[in-house]
Amino acid sequence: MDQSGVTAHTQKSPWGPAVPAAPSCSLADVMSEQLARQLDEENQTFPSLIDPADLLLSDDAPDTESDLMLAQMLQMQFDREFDDQLRREERKFNGESKVSISFENYRMVHPYEDSDSSEDEVDWQDTRHDPYRAEKPQTTPRKGFTGKGKNITTKHDEVMCGRKNTARMDNFAPEVHVGDGLGMDLKLSNQVFNSLKQHCYNEQKRSARVHEKKEHSTAEQAVDPRTRLLMYKMVNAGVLENINGCISTGKESVVFHANGGSLDEQPVPDEVVLKVFKTTLNEFKNRDRYIKDDYRFIDRFTKLNPRKIIRLWAEKEMHNLTRMKKAGIPCPDVVLLKKHILVMSFIGKDHVPAPKLKEVMLSSDDMKDAFYQVLNVMQQLYQECNLVHADLSEYNMLWHQGKVWLIDVSQSVEPMHPHGLEFLLRDCRNVSTFFQKRGVSEAMNAFELFNTVTRLNIPITEDEAEFVAEIVALEKRNEDHVQRRGKKMFPVASEDPPLEVDADD
Template sequence: MSSGLKVKESAWCKKETEEMESVISFAEIMSEELAEQLEEENASSLDPSIAQYGLSPNELAQCKSDLELARKLQEEFDREYEMSLKSAETKEIRTKIEFGFERYHPSYDSDYDLEEELSEDDEDLREVAIDFLYSRPKDEFPSSGYMRDGSGHLITKHDKEIAERRNSEKVMHLPIDIPTGDVVGEKLSNRVYNKLRNYCKTDQRRNARVKDKDEKATNELSMDKVTRLIIYRFITTGLFDVIGNVIATGKESIVLRAIAHGDGVRLFEEKHCALKVFKMALSEFKNRSEYVQDDYRFKNPRRVLRIWAEKEMVRAGVKCPKPIRLRKHIMIMTFIGSNGIAARKLKDIEWIDQEIIYDTFLQVKEAMIKMFSDCNLVHGDLSEFNILYHENDVYIIDVSQAMDISHPRALFFLLRDINNVLEFFGKLGTKNLPSATELFNEITGLNMDPEKNLVVQVEHFEKDNRNVQLRCDKANPADMELRLYNAEVAETHNDLAEPYN
């Protein structure tokens, strides 16, 4: 019965020829070797185009994530880029290739332009805000000077609150160097504002104060407005054409070099002269009072400098710059030197020959004797700084502070001059120099004891044996000047003041 029929397969029956699936145990599932085998099978199933980037299946197996794979690829790209740069350098040897981090930075040019525009807009807004802040409406009062507020109270223009607000506005208009700070919106009492205003006025007066204003101080190396105007008049009259360099500066004056160019008609060759400008503000002359105090000629301070300038005109054979023209406190003198180069002072000369040194000392001694005996003057500041040496001749300069022998301390200044001269020539090793007492006696004609202290003897002489005639001359200076002038005119038969008038 069953031979002719096809028997259906049972769900529980299996063909003998059917392959049976291998049974895997739990231990095999947890095996690391089996896991690696499965990973290799998965890697072999990837796209074979990845191999062109130089990544082997082993390296791909090590990539646990997409991030690591991307890093590997990026490293290969960077390596290829650097190799291309190196090849370009080898091809073009002269070409210098530099690369850095600029390509990784964004461009900031547009940001700079934007910041400038924003800063300009901020400045404009700030100016508008400041103008609005300081342009607050002011309290206006009628001509009567009072008004009533909303509640009916009477308010005057002297109201305390209004005055305090007004004071804060006034403070903002004080000079900028007064550190008031920002007081906008603040209230200042009248007492505080008055103190600030008085301090401001005092500070301005202190800064604008001019020293020696009674004597019309000359600032900027004696070149004030009046001095420049006088020099300009000298130039227009043709005395000289150009003001050159500064020859010397002192505590009482400054000496400039003036040049008159040769024009072939009036003057055939270039001529040089010295322009001496007396300082009207003698702030550098600290011991000025020692020279002018008790001197009968220094009565009017407006005449002090003119008298000092006129002193240099009264010489009796003493070699010194010759005065050419005098106007107020400016004097034109002859130029001591050659080819526009001023003669050197004794301190600037390198002395070698002892005979020349001793001859120079004799000339200085002769000049001191003539100044005392013939001119009735004591230099007062004679030293190697105020003696010029030109063509083997000695010239005395800076006689402007010289004093008359009637001065109570004239002999003390003479003694100081003697010590300065002897000290200078003593440093040069000059032989046969006289002592201070011997030179003092030779100049003055007195008879001081060389064995005693010369300073003490001079003090006693000034106190006990001062010439009575000199005291009378000090009491009556005009009579003395007239007597000396008449005596000099009688000897020369000429008016001595005519060349300078």
């Protein structure tokens, strides 16, 4: 049949005019060699940069002759993409949870099958990708008999135990940097491994003790959780409007500034301070004598409960301030005592505390006036309040509104204390030395100041030891007299406010 005579059949469209058919082409034109050579010449005008034949003949080219090889390569690439997606889903599912779920069983290519796996999947013994590895990789010897029973390998083999101990180091604390082990055939003996394990255990226990100590003690400029809770309760109860921050730190306490509110419908001063006694007794171990021999608190003193000693210390300062306020001595007013937190009026103005006598620069007349004020205060404290400051110095006296104010009286004791007169002589020495250095000619020496305050008229000699011996003998006579009369002759002053006792105490 002549193909050239075949005419195209035009199909009629029921929805419109007929579509003209494409022009027919004879089979001879398709198989024409002349047409093929013409097309080949046209293609040669744009030669390719790389000859496909050269690419197929190169050594690096993959073998693409087998359809099975192509299918395996495509399947491997698909499996890797699937595993990557599975890892992303695993990370998204676990998030930051401490308990994670692994999708390892759903993976298509496992680490020992995938030579291009990521670094986090490489085991510590896997040195296939290590350029510095030996010709034969180190492997764990197999257990059992080898060489017709001549060589026996058991679980106690030195090489096997060394490598297992190295792998078990991953279970140590995060602070122990063990390395990844790649490129190194690490072998730890049992002795070294046990020593490291015991060291990590001891370090964890020590860290736990340090953390617990910080949680239950008052730091330099911070407070422990229990103290913070007490402070928050004061704010919530309306006693304090807010707590502004730390204004002073010392060996025994931290002082915070706050704005007052109301207490039992009574107004609290606009500005108050919170004296928080530190709950650690590192500095108090040498200061027990200030309170254990005080006849007001001797029945309640105990060395076995440090927190109660701190509360007793705060209670003692409250009683001493109350006595001083009754005698008219310039000192802070007591607002509230809550366990080891003492709330007092603020000595200063507009969040600025009054300067210490050590820091303020006064004229000669004002310094002379300050000396006589201190002398008068010491006499009132000894004769009217029946107290000895026991830590009086220029650091515990403030200059405010032209007057000297006394602070920090938690260690103050009564004169009948076994060491009360010795404490008073030390106070007199501190006061005399300070004012003499500031050029106050009227300042007396320590012995004259002692006699002026106490009115004991102890003979003053050139030998200081004789004066001190006379004081010690006087204290001894007072102690014997107190023991004969009984300790009840020094009760808590009736004018002192009642103590606040919490139900949980």
